[in-house]
Each structure stands twice: as structure tokens, then as C-alpha cells.
Amino acid sequence: MAARFDAIVVGLGAHGSAALYNLAKWGCRVLGIERWAPGHGNASHHGLTRITRQCYAEGAGYVPLLRHSFEAYKTLERESKQARADRRVPALELYLQTGVLNIGDPLAGDALAAAQAHGLAHEVLDPAEVSRRFPGVAPPDGMRTLYEAAGGILRPEAMVAAHCQVAAFHGAAIRTGEQVLRWAALPDGGVRVDTDAGSYLADKLILSAGAWMPKLVPELEGLVVPERATVGWFKPRRPELFAPSRLPVWLLQLPGRPPFYGFPEFGGEPGFKLGAFNERGAAVADPEALDRAWSREGDEGPLREAMAAVFPEANGDLLRFGVCMFSGTPDGHFIVDLHPRHPQVVLCSACSGHGFKLSPAVGLAAAELARHGRCSSFEVEMRMHRLDAARVGHAQALARFATAGP
Ligand SMILES: Cc1cc2nc3c(=O)[nH]c(=O)nc-3n(C[C@H](O)[C@H](O)[C@H](O)COP(=O)(O)OP(=O)(O)OC[C@H]3O[C@@H](n4cnc5c(N)ncnc54)[C@H](O)[C@@H]3O)c2cc1C
Known part of the structure; x- marks a missing residue:
């Protein structure tokens, strides 16, 4: 012992x-x-990327925890540099600020409520303004978007x-x-x-x-509850519109659907990456027996629907897919x-x-x-x-x- x-x-x-x-x-x-x-x-x-943001649609109560976390990303980057200095290996870059688009309600409205409750910088944009600034994004008429410049990509x-x-x-x-x-x-x-x-x-x-x-x-x-989660990487028809300099990370709420989320092409990863929150019922009885097969209908179908609705120039060939797990609570x-x-x-x-x-x-x-x-x-x-x-x-x-x- x-x-x-x-x-x-x-x-x-x-x-x-x-x-x-x-x-x-x-x-x-x-x-x-x-x-x-x-x-x-x-x-x-x-999976190389995670979204981070502070105008938090999941609840204004998270904002103090997020403020702490944003500070901590920088501290950790600095400390890991010190910890690695002895071994002369490059420091790890943890965070890239790209901005975040919260597209569609109730997502945009909930993010707005958190922003207002905590005085966080944000802009509410109409579809024309979103497309003018970010030409790869084309929200349908009437769809409200909250843009938060502070958010971005973490390298998990x-x-x-x-x-x-x-x-x-x-x-x-x-x-x-x-x-x-x-x-x-x-x-x-x-x-x-x-x-x-x-x-x-x-x-x-x-x-x-x-x-x-x-x-x-x-x-x-x-x-x-372990839940099956899927992500796909697609070859954009116009890749120049989907670089981090042209596209923020984003979350998307289409009517009657669970939210989607995604990223610009980033960090040597080929393709436009997007995922869906639990489109296929998703509860996994045993994490050891996770179904890692990709279904064109059940997994790829909803992702293509989201691209067709808002990112039409990204909707090219499937390059890669990933199946992993959330652990969900009610x-x-x-x-x-x-x-x-x-x-x-x-x-x-x-x-x-x-x-x-x-x-x-x-x-x-x-x-x-x-x-x-x-x-x-x-x-x-x-x-x-x-x-x-x-x-x-x-x-x-x-x-x-x-x-x-x-
Ligand atoms: C596809 C996907 C996309 C996501 N996107 C985002 C996002 O954009 N932004 C965001 O904030 N969050 C996102 N999340 C959520 C986020 O990644 C999770 O909240 C986080 O990873 C959960 O952390 P955890 O430590 O609880 O579990 P994990 O990160 O899964 O870590 C648990 C660890 O425990 C180990 N373990 C399990 N059993 C044992 C055992 N018996 N003995 C020893 N080790 C064991 C596992 O091997 C594992 O390494 C996403 C999650 C997924 C799956």
C-alpha cells in the first residue's frame, strides 16, 4: 500500500x-x-476546439464563474510556459479570441439577458449586418443575433x-x-x-x-446521463469565408430544434466544424458501448440542415466526423x-x-x-x-x- x-x-x-x-x-x-x-x-x-463566451444563454448566474475562467486561461498559459521552460519546449497556446455569434432566439435573447445583467459588451445585429461583417453567415430574415467580441476558441x-x-x-x-x-x-x-x-x-x-x-x-x-454527441468537418465551397479572420465561433438556434454550434477553420484542422446538441435522442446506456458509427441520415442530416439555413457556402463534402459523449443532467x-x-x-x-x-x-x-x-x-x-x-x-x-x- x-x-x-x-x-x-x-x-x-x-x-x-x-x-x-x-x-x-x-x-x-x-x-x-x-x-x-x-x-x-x-x-x-x-476534438481540438471548444467555444468560450461570457454572454451566457444558459444563465446569468454563470457569468462570475466565466469571468474568473477567462482570467485563468491567461494565468495558465503563463504558468505552463514557466513549467516548460526548463525543458525548452514551446508553450501551449490555449485561447484564441475570435468573437461569438449567438444566432436566433431564444438563444440570442437569453445571451442578451446575461449581458445586460452583468454589463457585458455586446451588439445585437440584424441578418443584413451579420452578413455584411461576416459574409459566410446568412441568417434568415427576422432572425436576431447577439455578437460578443470577447469570446473565442479554447484548445481543450x-x-x-x-x-x-x-x-x-x-x-x-x-x-x-x-x-x-x-x-x-x-x-x-x-x-x-x-x-x-x-x-x-x-x-x-x-x-x-x-x-x-x-x-x-x-x-x-x-x-x-452519458449522451452521444456528434461533430462533422465539411469542405467549404468558399474556404476564404471561413477563416478565423472572417468568421467568429457561433451558436445557432433554428426554430423547434436543439442548438447547433461551430467554428471557423482553425489550427490546421481542415474544414468547417459544426456539431449538434443531441439530435438523435442520444442517451447512452453504457459509455463502453458508445455507437461510434456515423449515420448519414441521423448525424449528417441535421448538420447539413443547419448549414443550408445559415452557412450555405460551407455546405460541401464531409471531410471527417467525430462521435463522443456529453454527460447530461436533466x-x-x-x-x-x-x-x-x-x-x-x-x-x-x-x-x-x-x-x-x-x-x-x-x-x-x-x-x-x-x-x-x-x-x-x-x-x-x-x-x-x-x-x-x-x-x-x-x-x-x-x-x-x-x-x-x-
Ligand atoms: C462534442 C463536444 C463538444 C463540446 N463543446 C463544448 C464547447 O464548445 N464549450 C464548452 O465549454 N464545453 C463543450 N463541451 C463540454 C466539455 O467538453 C465537457 O463539459 C468537459 O469535457 C467535461 O469534463 P469532465 O472533466 O467532466 O469529463 P472529461 O473531460 O470527459 O474527463 C473525464 C476523465 O475521466 C477519466 N475517467 C473516467 N473513468 C475513469 C476511471 N474509472 N479511472 C480513471 N479515469 C477515469 C476519463 O478517461 C476522462 O479523461 C463539449 C463536449 C463535447 C463532447
Whole structure:
């Protein structure tokens, strides 16, 4: 049995890597365990691009967390440069500001409400103005767009790697290629974590396993639901209109459809990339059995519909596709809280398709919960992400926590 750690973090994706980073910077003796190698494509944080923005249609309550995260992107970039200086390898660029278009209501209206509530810079544009500024974009008549200049593109694999690098620089132990099989609360108030390679002890445990959370915490079954997510890369008919200098990142709401989102051609990735939020029903019974096959009708069809409606010059040949997973909750918000029976364990599940950009704030919140039992930096803002019988689906889960064994 290895020596006891102050804390163990299980799952070094978006949020686990950020939690590890904070704990290590505070001088904690911390271990991070990740099932696959860094940069792997099996979970929710791969694919080279993530959108970040602050005029947040998902709720004005996220804005303070986003403000913190935007500052943290810069800090992390600087720190990863320092951490890598010794090894003379290039620093990781994490963020590119391109601006964000929120096209169509209720998306644009909800983003506007968040902007007004927090005094964020924004412009409301009509379709003609959108097309004048961004000639690859042609919203239908009457469709309102909110433009936010501050948003842009994050590089997810680089950001996870940077959090891990800086954590290691501050002394974190990191074990990759090691799968956590089970964990147990100990009578002395600590935890034991068993992997396919050994066992570890710690005072505190953060579980941040993304779509695998219900495997490690069965009480979350039905509350954190792995969902199939698809993205496609298409060869634009006029590529010059889809460079980052001509096109911001965007979100699109077509009437009666879940939102779409996408990117200019970026970072050596060929093609115009876009994705849909859960067009195919999407719940995945077992993340190990994710259907990774591409359906022309079910997956490609809706993406072509979105391009035909608003980006007609992008609607060329399919170059590449990707299938991955969201971990969704019924209300679309996160679950970041202490385990109801074992307060030495932090549950950290922050996806619903929009969590990556918030990983600096969520990672800090999870680390504070582990260290102090409360989240002092965002006491108010993180309340909406607690387990709470008033949230959809939570009463049933809390009942399972209350009745489940030790
Ligand atoms: C296609 C797609 C597009 C998205 N677009 C955006 C976007 O534009 N903007 C945005 O903000 N967010 C976006 N998101 C959401 C964002 O990527 C997720 O919110 C985020 O990755 C979730 O982080 P996580 O740490 O919870 O899970 P993950 O990032 O999936 O990390 C979980 C980690 O746990 C590991 N793990 C699981 N089980 C075990 C085990 N037993 N032992 C050890 N390790 C284990 C996994 O291997 C994985 O590395 C998108 C997600 C997807 C899928």
C-alpha cells in the first residue's frame, strides 16, 4: 500500500486536471489518476476546439464563474510556459479570441439577458449586418443575433495538458493508463482507491470521471446521463469565408430544434466544424458501448440542415466526423458537491455539453470543497450546481444516496 495522499483526483479531463492543478499549487500532496493517455479521444474533452463566451444563454448566474475562467486561461498559459521552460519546449497556446455569434432566439435573447445583467459588451445585429461583417453567415430574415467580441476558441487537449503540467511542476503525482475500479470510505474518515494497478489511500477524494461518473457513484444513475454527441468537418465551397479572420465561433438556434454550434477553420484542422446538441435522442446506456458509427441520415442530416439555413457556402463534402459523449443532467446545470454520505468525497460532474470553458472555476470549486468542505471563492454562484431536491431529478437521486449501503 502506497503512502497516504492529502487528496486523490480520479479522471484527469477538463475538471479533474483543473482540480489537481489547484490542490498542487496549494502545496497539497496530491495524486491524479487517469484511465487513458493524455490527449485521448474516449471522453468529452478532445476534438481540438471548444467555444468560450461570457454572454451566457444558459444563465446569468454563470457569468462570475466565466469571468474568473477567462482570467485563468491567461494565468495558465503563463504558468505552463514557466513549467516548460526548463525543458525548452514551446508553450501551449490555449485561447484564441475570435468573437461569438449567438444566432436566433431564444438563444440570442437569453445571451442578451446575461449581458445586460452583468454589463457585458455586446451588439445585437440584424441578418443584413451579420452578413455584411461576416459574409459566410446568412441568417434568415427576422432572425436576431447577439455578437460578443470577447469570446473565442479554447484548445481543450492543450488546456488539460497545461493543468497537468503545472500540477506536476508543483509536485502532483500523476498516473496515466490506470483505471480506477472502485473506491471506499474508510472508518478513519479517509478513502481507499483501487485501480487495475494498485491501491492508494488519501484523506480526500475528487471524482471527476465525466460520462463514467455513474460507474463510480451508482446513485447518480439517471441523473448524470452519458449522451452521444456528434461533430462533422465539411469542405467549404468558399474556404476564404471561413477563416478565423472572417468568421467568429457561433451558436445557432433554428426554430423547434436543439442548438447547433461551430467554428471557423482553425489550427490546421481542415474544414468547417459544426456539431449538434443531441439530435438523435442520444442517451447512452453504457459509455463502453458508445455507437461510434456515423449515420448519414441521423448525424449528417441535421448538420447539413443547419448549414443550408445559415452557412450555405460551407455546405460541401464531409471531410471527417467525430462521435463522443456529453454527460447530461436533466436541467443542464452541473453537479459539484460533497457526497451526501461521505463528506471526504467530492462529486464533480460539469458537462451537459457546455462545461469545458468553465473548467478553471469548476476545478477551483472542487478543490476548495475537497480541502475545506466548502467553496469559498464561489459560495453563491456554485449553489445552483449542488445536489438539491428542488432540481429536476435530484429528489430521486438523493433518496438513493440516503438508502444505499455503506
Ligand atoms: C462534442 C463536444 C463538444 C463540446 N463543446 C463544448 C464547447 O464548445 N464549450 C464548452 O465549454 N464545453 C463543450 N463541451 C463540454 C466539455 O467538453 C465537457 O463539459 C468537459 O469535457 C467535461 O469534463 P469532465 O472533466 O467532466 O469529463 P472529461 O473531460 O470527459 O474527463 C473525464 C476523465 O475521466 C477519466 N475517467 C473516467 N473513468 C475513469 C476511471 N474509472 N479511472 C480513471 N479515469 C477515469 C476519463 O478517461 C476522462 O479523461 C463539449 C463536449 C463535447 C463532447
